Amino acid sequence: MASAKPKEHTETIQYIGVSDLRVPEQELVHKLAEEYAHKFKHMSTPFEQIVVHVKVYNAEGARRKYSVHLRVFNPMHSFESKTDDWDLSPVMHQAFEDIIKQMHHKLHTDVTRPR
Secondary structure (H helix, E strand, O other): OOOOOOOOOOEEEEEEEHHHHHHHHHHHHHHHHHHHHHHHOOOOOOOEOOOEEEEEEOOOOOOEEEEEEEEEOOOOOOEEEEEEOOHHHHHHHHHHHHHHHHHHHHOOOOOOOOO
């Protein structure tokens, strides 16, 4: 009888559209995604995959508008957030904070309120 090995969780971060960004913006996206992936690892439910889809509008103009479509998959649920703004850093933070808020709401992991 073969022994059953525990299933390993492989966390992956997939980036879509990041190659269209400038190098400092690419580094920012990678840094923030890895930061929040580390946060997700320490939450009560692990994730399997994070998909970060970044779109740039008006890329050649004076101001660039960024749209971030973020999806986080864990074994039982998937979470999705879409945000857009003129500055990349706040857009990334808003998308990840929205995912965390959804996780707390759906999975009832918020421990500040007694049951």
